[in-house]
Amino acid sequence: MSLLGDLVFLPVSSPTALLAAAVLLLVLYLVSGNFASQELGKEPPGPRPLPLLGNLLQLDLKRPYRTLCELSKRYGSVFTVYFGTKKVVVLAGYQTVKEALINYAEEFGDRDIPPIFYELTHGHGILFANGESWKVMRRFALTTLRDFGMGKRVAEDKILEECGHLIKMFGEHEGKPFDTSCLLNYTTSNIISSIVYGSRFEYNDPRFKNLVRRTNENIRITGSAPIQLYNMFPRLVGWIKNRQLILKNAEMTIRDVKDLIKHLRGTLNPHICRGLVDCFLILKQKEDDSCVMNTNFNEKNLIYTVTNLFAAGTDTTAATLRWGLLLMAKYPHIQDQVQEELSRVVGSRQVRVDDRKNLPYTDAVIHETQRLANIVPMALPHKTSCDVTFQGYFIKKGTTVFPLLTSVLYDESEWESPHTFNPSHFLDKEGKFVRRNAFMPFSAGRRVCLGESLAKMELFLLFTSLLQRFRFTPPPGVTEDKLDLTPAVGFTLNPSAHELCAVSRQ
Template structure:
C-alpha cells in the first residue's frame, strides 16, 4: 500500500510539472500574441522544441534563408527554447550592424563559444575585456604588419614557399588544402610570434589540423543541439573533441611563449605575443589590479587570431583555385591581364589598382562562396526597434550574410559565378555596397585588411606561375561546387593539377 501511494505521489508530481510547463508555454504564447504587431513574425514554436522540426541543423543557413522568403527580412525563430531574431538581405543587415552598430554590438556567447574562451580573448567576449583586447590587438597588429609594407614582404616570401610546394607535385593531381593552410597560418605566426614554420614541421601540421577540425565540428548538428541544451554535454563527443584540441593548442602556445621569454627584449618586441608579455610585466610592476593582461587572455586571443586568420583566408583561396579551374575562360583572362600588366616580375599590392579583372574575380569568389553564411551570432545591448519591430535587450540575433552576398535585389546574377558584378562598362573594378563578407559594424573582422592583402598576393602569384586544371579524366563540368558545411563553408574534397606555365 505504501509503495502504491508513493507511485501515485510521483505520478502526481510529474503531472503537475507537465501542467505547469504547459501553462507557462500558453502564457508566453498569449503574451507574444499581444505584441504581435510589434515583434518580428515567425513560425509558431512547439513547447521545448521551438521550431527545430522545421530546421535542418546540417544546413542551418539554408533553412533560415527559406524561412526568410515566407516571414520577411526580420523574423523570429525558436531554436528549441531559445528565441532568435534572423536578419536577411542587405538592407536589414546593414540597418542592424552598421546604422545600429552599438545596439547590435554584443556577441551572443553560446555554450560552445564559452568553452572556447571562458568569456576572454577577442572573438567571444563582451564588455571591458573585449574592448581592451580589441584595442590592444588593433594597435599591435598594425605594428607587426597589418596594412604595412613589412607584412607585404612576408606574404610575398611565403608565396614563394607555396609555389615551391606546388611544384613538388610536378603537375600531378593533389589536394591543395594543407599547403594553402600552411602558407596562411605562417603569416599569422609571423605576426603573433615573429617567425614562421617549415611546411614539414609537425607542429604546423598539428595546429592546422586541429583548427580545421574545430571549425568543422563547431558547425555540426550535435554542437548546435548542445548550444540549445547544455545538459547534453556528457553525450556530445564533438564537444569534448573540440575542448581537447583547444587544450593541445594552449600547450603548444605555452612552449613557444616559454622560448620567446628567454630572448625577450622589452625595447624590440618581435610579435604580438611579446608585446602582450611586455604589457603584462608593466602592469605587474605598476601594481595594476584587475589587469586584463594575463596568460589566459593571451592564450585565448592567440587562438582567436590563428583560428579566424587561417580558416577563412585559406578556405577562400581554395575556393578561388577550384572556381578558376572550373571556369578556364575566366582563368585565361586573369592570366592575360597579369601577363600584360605585370609581366614576369613579382606582383605587389600596388598592382591591384591596375588589375581590374583579377580584383573582380577575387571579390566574386568571396561573394559566390559566402564561406561565413551566418555571421557569428550577435546579441542586442538594449531594447531596440528595427524595421518597425521591437526587439528586447539580450536577444540573440543571426545576421544571414549569405542573403546579403546573394541578395537578388543587389546582384544581377546572385547564384552565378560572375566577375562582372564588380566591373563597370569600361571593365574597371567597382565597389559594391552589398559586399560584406567580413561582416560589418563594430564587430567587423579584425583582420580584414590582412586577409585582402593575402588573397590578392597569393592568388596573383599562383596564377602568374601555374595553370590549374582538373585531374586527368575529369572535365570542368564534373568539378563539384557543393560546399561542405561546418562553421564555414569549405569546398568539397577535390584535387587539382598545377602546371607550370613557362
C-alpha cells in the same frame, strides 16, 4: 478552474501526469513570456515553435543558413526562430543587416556565446567575449596588427616570403593531382604566426602541423549537427563524441601555445617587439610593475587572443583561396582572362599590392569568389545589449541575433545573378572595377573582422602569384562540369574534398 489549478490535482505518482504537467508548465511559460513581450511591442514574426524543440524539426542543422533564407521569404527580413528553447532573431537582406550592424551598432553589438564556445574560451580573448575585456583586447590586437604592417609594405613582404614557399611546394607536385587544403592552410597560418609570434614555422614542423590540423578540425566540427544540438541542449547531450573531440583538441592547442609563449617570455627584450605576443608581455610587465589591479592583460586573455587570431587568420583566407582555385579550374575561360591580364600588366615580375588598381578583372574575380564562397554564412552570433525597437519590432535585451550574411551576398535585389559565378558583378561597362555596397563577407559594425585588410592583401597576393605560375585543371579524366561546388559542412564553408592539378606555365 485555471490550468495551474488543475495541475494541483494531478496524481503525482503517475509518470504520464508528471510529463503532462511539465509540458503544460513549459507552454504556459512560453505563452506568458510572449504576452509580456507583446505588452512592450510587437515581436518579429516567425514559425510557431514546439515546446522544448522550438523549430528544430524545420531546420537543416547541417546547413541552417539555407533554412533561414527560405524562412525569410515567408516571414520577412526580421523574424524569430527557436533553436530548441533558445529564441533567435534573424536579420536577412542587405538593407536590414546593414541598418542593424551600422546604424544600430551599439544595440546589436554584443556577442552571443554558444555553450561550446564558452567552454573553449570562458569569455576571454576577442571572438567570443564582451564588455571591457573584449574592448581592450580588440583595441590591442587591432593596434598591434597595424604596428606590424597590416595593410602596409611590411605585411606585404611577409606574405610574399610565404608565397615563395607555397609556390615551391605546389611545384613539387609536378602537375599531378593533389589536395590544396593543407598547403594553403600552412601558408595562411604562417602569415598570422609571423605577426603573432614573430617567426614562421617550417611546413614539416610536427607541432605546427598539429596546430593547424586541430584548428581546422574544430572549426569544421563546431558546425556539425551534433554540436548544434549540444548548443541547444547542453545539459542533455554533453556526452556527444564531437564535443569531447573539440575539448581535447583545444586542450592540446593551449598546451602548445603556452609552450610557445614560455619560450618568447624567456627570450623577451623589452626594447624590441618581435610580434604580438612580445607586445602583450611587455604591456603586462609594465602594468605588473605599476601594481595595476584587475588588468585585462592576463595570461588567459593572451592565450585566447592568440588562438583566436590563429584560427581566424588560418581558416577563412585558406578556404577562400581553395574556392578561388577550384573556380578557376571549373571555369577555364575566366582563368584565361585572369592570366591574360596578369601577363599583360605584370609580366613575369613579382605581383605587388600596388598592381591591384591596374588589374580590374583579376580584382573582380577575387571579390566574386569571396561573394559566392560565402565563407561565414551566418556571421558569428550577435546579442542585443539593450531593449531595442527595430523596423517596428520589439527585441528584448539579451536576445540572440543572427545577421544572415548569406542573404546579403546572395540578395536578389542587389546582385544581377546572385547564385552564379559572375565577375561582372564588380565591373562597369568599360571594364573598370566597381565596389558594391552589398559586398559584406567580413560582416560590418563593431564586430567587423579586425584582420580584414590583412586578409584582402593575402588573397590578392597569393591568388595572383599562383595564377602567374600555374594553370589549374581538374585531375585527368575529370571534366570541368564534374567539379563539385557544394560546400562541406562546417562552421565556415570550405569546398568539398577535391584534388586539382597545378601545371607550371613557365
